[in-house]
Amino acid sequence: MPTVGYCVIALMLTAYVLLDGFDLGVASIAPFIARNDNERRIAMESIGPFWNGNEVCLIAAGAALFALFPSAYAASFSGFYLPFMVVLWLLMFRGISLELREHLSSDLWHQFWDAAFWASSTLLIVLFGVALGNLIRGVPLDASGYFKGSFSFLLNPYAIAVALLAVCVLGFHGAAFARLRIDGPPAVRAASALTALWWCVAALYVIVSAATLYLRGFDGHWATYACGAIALAALIAMRLALGRSDVAAFAASSLFLIALMGAAAATMYPYILPGYPPGSGGLSIEAAAPSVAAMTTALTVTIGGGIAVFAYGSLVFRRMAGKLRVEDVTQ
Amino acid sequence: METVLADRLQFAFTIMFHYLFPIGTIGLAPFVAAYTWKAARSGDPEDAAAARFWTTIFAVNFAAGVVTGIPMEFQFGTNWAAFSRSSGSVVGQPLAMEGMFAFFLESIFLGALLYGRRGKPTRFMAWAAVMVCLGAWLSGYFIVVTDAWMQHPVGYVAGPNGTYQLSDIWAVVLSSWARWQFAHVFIGALLTGSLIVAGVGAYYLLAKRETALAKRFVRSGTIAAFVFSILAAFPTGDINADDVTKYQPVKLAAMEGLFQSAHGAPLAIIGMPDSKNRTLLDPVYVPGILSYLAYGNFRANVNGLEAYPREFWPPVELTYYAYHVMVGLGTIFGGITALAVLLLVMRRLYSTPLMLWVLMLLVPFPYIANEAGWVVSEVGRQPWIVYGLMRTAAGSSPTVSGGETLFTIIGFAGMYFLLGVLFLTLVLREIGLGPSHPQEVPV
Ligand code: HDD
Ligand code: HEM
Ligand code: HEM
Numbered sequence: 001m002p003t004v005g006y007c008v009i010a011l012m013l014t015a016y017v018l019l020d021g022f023d024l025g026v027a028s029i030a031p032f033i034a035r036n037d038n039e040r041r042i043a044m045e046s047i048g049p050f051w052n053g054n055e056v057c058l059i060a061a062g063a064a065l066f067a068l069f070p071s072a073y074a075a076s077f078s079g080f081y082l083p084f085m086v087v088l089w090l091l092m093f094r095g096i097s098l099e100l101r102e103h104l105s106s107d108l109w110h111q112f113w114d115a116a117f118w119a120s121s122t123l124l125i126v127l128f129g130v131a132l133g134n135l136i137r138g139v140p141l142d143a144s145g146y147f148k149g150s151f152s153f154l155l156n157p158y159a160i161a162v163a164l165l166a167v168c169v170l171g172f173h174g175a176a177f178a179r180l181r182i183d184g185p186p187a188v189r190a191a192s193a194l195t196a197l198w199w200c201v202a203a204l205y206v207i208v209s210a211a212t213l214y215l216r217g218f219d220g221h222w223a224t225y226a227c228g229a230i231a232l233a234a235l236i237a238m239r240l241a242l243g244r245s246d247v248a249a250f251a252a253s254s255l256f257l258i259a260l261m262g263a264a265a266a267t268m269y270p271y272i273l274p275g276y277p278p279g280s281g282g283l284s285i286e287a288a289a290p291s292v293a294a295m296t297t298a299l300t301v302t303i304g305g306g307i308a309v310f311a312y313g314s315l316v317f318r319r320m321a322g323k324l325r326v327e328d329v330t331q
Numbered sequence: 332m333e334t335v336l337a338d339r340l341q342f343a344f345t346i347m348f349h350y351l352f353p354i355g356t357i358g359l360a361p362f363v364a365a366y367t368w369k370a371a372r373s374g375d376p377e378d379a380a381a382a383r384f385w386t387t388i389f390a391v392n393f394a395a396g397v398v399t400g401i402p403m404e405f406q407f408g409t410n411w412a413a414f415s416r417s418s419g420s421v422v423g424q425p426l427a428m429e430g431m432f433a434f435f436l437e438s439i440f441l442g443a444l445l446y447g448r449r450g451k452p453t454r455f456m457a458w459a460a461v462m463v464c465l466g467a468w469l470s471g472y473f474i475v476v477t478d479a480w481m482q483h484p485v486g487y488v489a490g491p492n493g494t495y496q497l498s499d500i501w502a503v504v505l506s507s508w509a510r511w512q513f514a515h516v517f518i519g520a521l522l523t524g525s526l527i528v529a530g531v532g533a534y535y536l537l538a539k540r541e542t543a544l545a546k547r548f549v550r551s552g553t554i555a556a557f558v559f560s561i562l563a564a565f566p567t568g569d570i571n572a573d574d575v576t577k578y579q580p581v582k583l584a585a586m587e588g589l590f591q592s593a594h595g596a597p598l599a600i601i602g603m604p605d606s607k608n609r610t611l612l613d614p615v616y617v618p619g620i621l622s623y624l625a626y627g628n629f630r631a632n633v634n635g636l637e638a639y640p641r642e643f644w645p646p647v648e649l650t651y652y653a654y655h656v657m658v659g660l661g662t663i664f665g666g667i668t669a670l671a672v673l674l675l676v677m678r679r680l681y682s683t684p685l686m687l688w689v690l691m692l693l694v695p696f697p698y699i700a701n702e703a704g705w706v707v708s709e710v711g712r713q714p715w716i717v718y719g720l721m722r723t724a725a726g727s728s729p730t731v732s733g734g735e736t737l738f739t740i741i742g743f744a745g746m747y748f749l750l751g752v753l754f755l756t757l758v759l760r761e762i763g764l765g766p767s768h769p770q771e772v773p774v
Pocket of ligand 2: 339340342343346347348411474477478481701702705706709713715716723
C-alpha cells in the first residue's frame with residue numbers, strides 16, 4: 001500500500017508540474033514574447049483563469065504528503081526550512097503581482113508588476129529544480145530522521161543542472177501553451193523561442209541523465225530506464241512538432257515532463273527521502289507510512305477526490321477554452 | 332530567542348492574518364451566490380450589477396486568502412515537525428480532504444465565475460457561484476476538524492515511537508466538538524459577511540449614491556446580521572462553552588478569571604485578572620450565573636485555576652481578555668442589529684443617518700470578535716498542542732532554530748504588510764467605483 005501512496009504523491013506532483021508548469025513557463029518567457037503593455041496583458045490573461053487552480057495542486061500535494069507520509073513531510077519541510085520559506089514568499093509575491101496588475105491602471109505599475117511577476121516565476125522554477133535535484137541526490141538524514149539542508153549543501157552542481165533543465169523545459173512548455181491561447185505577434189515570437197529552447201532542453205537532458213547515472217549507478221529500478229526512454233521519444237516528438245502542430249508540441253512537452261517526473265520518482269524509490277551520500281539508505285516509504293486506517297483514508301480521499309476534480313475540472317476548462325486576441329482585452 | 336516561542340509567534344501571526352480573509356470568503360459567498368442566481372434568473376441589469384460587484388470583492392478577498400493560506404499548509408511541516416510526525420496520521424487526513432474536496436472546487440469554479448464576469452450572468456455562473464460557496468464552507472469545515480482534534484482528540488490509538496495513529500476517521504470528522512465548533516465559526520463568519528454587506532450599503536446611502544441597490548444591501552445585511560448575532564450566542568456559543576467546561580476545565584477557569592473554586596460561582600462581567608496574586612481586580616459580578624451557565628445549576632461547584640497545578644495554566648490574562656472582548660462585542664452586535672431591524676420595520680432606517688453611520692463603522696468589529704475568539708480557543712489550550720497528549724514545547728522542529736524563525740517572522744511581516752495595503756486599496760477602490768460603474772471590458 002505505501003507504494004500506491006508513493007505513486008499518488010508522484011502523480012500529484014506531476015500534475016502540479018504540468019499545470020503550474022505552463023503558467024510559470026508563460027511567465028518566465030513573457031518578456032521575450034510580449035513587447036508592449038497590451039501584449040504582456042494578454043500573456044497574463046492567457047493564464048489568468050488557471051493559475052490559482054494550478055497552485056491548488058501544490059497545496060493538495062503537500063497535504064497528501066502530510067496524510068500519507070507524515071514523517072517524510074515533517075523531515076523534508078523542516079530540513080529545507082529557509083529555501084521553503086523563500087518559495088512561500090515567491091508564491092505569494094507572484095500571486096500578488098498577477099492579481100494586482102489587472103486592477104491598477106498606470107503604465108508604470110504595469111511595468112513594475114510585469115517585472116516582479118517574471119522574476120518571481122523564474123526564481124520559483126529554479127528553486128523547484130534545485131529541490132528536485134537534491135531529492136534525487138539525497139539528503140544527510142541523521143539518526144532521528146531529520147536533516148538540516150544548508151545552502152552550501154543544496155547548491156551543488158547536480159541540483160543546478162536540474163534547475164537549468166527545469167527553466168528551459170518549462171519555458172518550452174509555456175511557449176507551447178502560449179501558442180495555443182494567443183494569436184498575433186506574441187505567438188510568432190513564441191514559435192522562435194520554441195526552437196531555441198528545444199536545443200537547450202536537449203543538451204541539458206543529456207547532461208542531467210548522464211549525471212544521474214553517474215550519481216546513482218546503473219542498478220536503478222527498471223522504470224527509471226523506461227521513463228528515460230519515453231522522455232527521449234517525447235523530446236524527439238517535441239522537435240518534430242515544431243512548426244507543424246501547436247497541439248502536438250504541447251502534448252509532447254507534457255509527455256516529456258511526465259516522463260521526467262516518472263524517472264525521478266523511480267530513481268528515488270523505495271525511499272521517499274533518499275539519504276546522502278547515495279547508497280546510504282534513507283527514509284523508506286515503509287518506514288514513513290502511517291497506520292493502515294490512515295493510509296486507507298488518505299488513499300481514498302486523494303484518488304477519489306482526484307477523479308472527481310479531473311471530471312469537473314475538464315468540464316469547466318472546456319467552457320473556457322479558445323484563443324485570446326489583442327483586441328479582446330484592450331481597455 | 333527560544334525556539335518554541337518563535338514558532339508560536341509565527342504561527343499566531345500568520346494564522347491570524349490568514350483568518351482575516353476566510354471570514355470574508357465564507358461570509359460573503361452566500362451573498363455572491365444569491366445575487367448571481369437572482370441576476371441569472373431575472374436578467375435585470377441592476378441585479379447583474381450587484382452580482383458583479385460582490386463577485387469582484389469576493390475575488391480580491393479570495394486571492395488574499397489563497398496567498399496567505401499556502402504558508403499555513405506548509406507550516407506544520409516547517410515549524411512543527413515533531414508535532415506533524417507524531418500526529419500527522421490523524422491531522423493530515425482532514426487537511427488532505429480540504430485540499431481534494433474543497434480547494435479545487437472553490438478555485439476552479441471561481442475561475443469560471445470570473446471568466447464569465449464579462450458577459451451577462453448565466454445559469455452556469457449561478458451554479459458556479461453555488462459551488463464556490465460550497466467549497467468555501469467545506470474548507471472551513473475540514474480545517475475546523477483539524478483544530479477540533481487538537482482541542483479534543485478522538486478516533487486515534489497510540490502508535491510506535493510516540494506517534495498517534497488514526498483508528499477511526501468518522502470519529503474524527505464527525506466529532507461533536509468539531510460540529511459545534513464549526514457551527515460557531517461559521518456563524519461568526521456569516522455575521523461578518525452580513526455586516527459587511529450592510530456597512531457597504533450604509534456607506535452608499537450616506538454618500539447618496541447607488542440608492543436603490545444600497546437599500547437592498549442594508550436591508551438584507553441587517554436582517555441577516557440580527558439573526559446570526561443571536562445564533563452566535565445561542566445555541567452555538569453556549570454549546571462551545573459547555574464543551575470547554577466538560578473537556579477543558581482549566582481553559583474555562585482562565586476565560587472567566589476564576590482563581591478559587593466556588594459553589595454558586597459568579598460571572599465576572601468586568602475585572603482585571605492578576606495571575607501573580609491570583610485574584611480578579613475590580614470585578615463586577617453577577618452572582619451564581621457562572622455555575623448556571625456551566626452546569627445549568629446556580630449552586631454547582633466550578634473549579635478555579637487553583638484546583639490545577641500551575642504548569643497546566645494557559646496564559647490567564649490573554650485568554651480572559653480575549654473572551655470578554657468576543658462576548659462583549661457579540662452582545663453589542665445583537666443590540667445594534669436589533670435596533671436596526673426595528674427601524675427597518677418602522678420604515679425609518681434609510682433616513683436615520685446616525686444608525687447608518689453606526690452600521691458603516693461597525694464593519695471592522697466582527698473581525699475583532701472572530702480573532703479574539705480564536706485567541707481564546709488557541710491560547711486557552713496551552714500548554715498543550717494536542718490537548719492532554721502532547722505539549723506545545725515538544726512539538727516544534729528540532730532542526731530549525733529560534734533565530735531562523737525570527738528571521739522568517741520578519742519576512743512574513745513585510746510581505747503581509749504589502750499584501751494588507753494592497754488588499755485595502757483594491758477593496759476600497761472597488762467600493763469607490765460602485766456596482767453601477769460601467770464594466771471596463773466591452774461585452
Ligand atoms: C463574530 C464572531 C463571534 C461572536 C459574536 C461570538 N463568537 Fe465565540 N468564537 C468565535 C467568534 C464569535 C470564533 C472566532 O469563531 C471562535 C474561535 C474558535 C471557535 O471555535 O470559534 C470562538 C470561540 C468561542 C469559544 C471557545 C471555544 C474553544 O475554546 O474551542 C467559546 C466558549 C465561545 N466562542 C463562546 C461565545 C459566546 C458565549 C458568545 C456570545 C455572545 C460568542 N462566543 C460570540
Ligand atoms: C482551525 C485551524 C487551526 C489550527 C489547525 C491551528 C493550529 C495551531 C497550532 C499548530 C498552533 C501552534 C502550537 C501552539 O501554540 O499550540 C496554534 C497556535 C495558535 N493559533 Fe491556532 N490553529 C487554527 C486556527 C487558528 C485561528 C483561526 C487563529 C486566530 C485567528 C489561531 C490563533 C492561534 C494563536 C494566537 C496561537 C498561539 C497560541 C500560543 O502559542 O499561545 N488559530 N494553532
Ligand atoms: C492552520 C490552519 C489553516 C491552514 C493550513 C489553511 C490552509 C489554507 C490554504 C492552503 C488555502 C488556499 C486554498 C486555495 O488555494 O484555494 C486556504 C484558504 C482558505 N482557508 Fe485556510 N487554512 C487554515 C486556517 C483556516 C481557518 C481557521 C479557516 C476558516 C474557518 C480557513 C478557511 C479557509 C477558506 C474558506 C479558504 C479559501 C480562500 C479564502 O477564503 O480566502 N482556513 N487555507
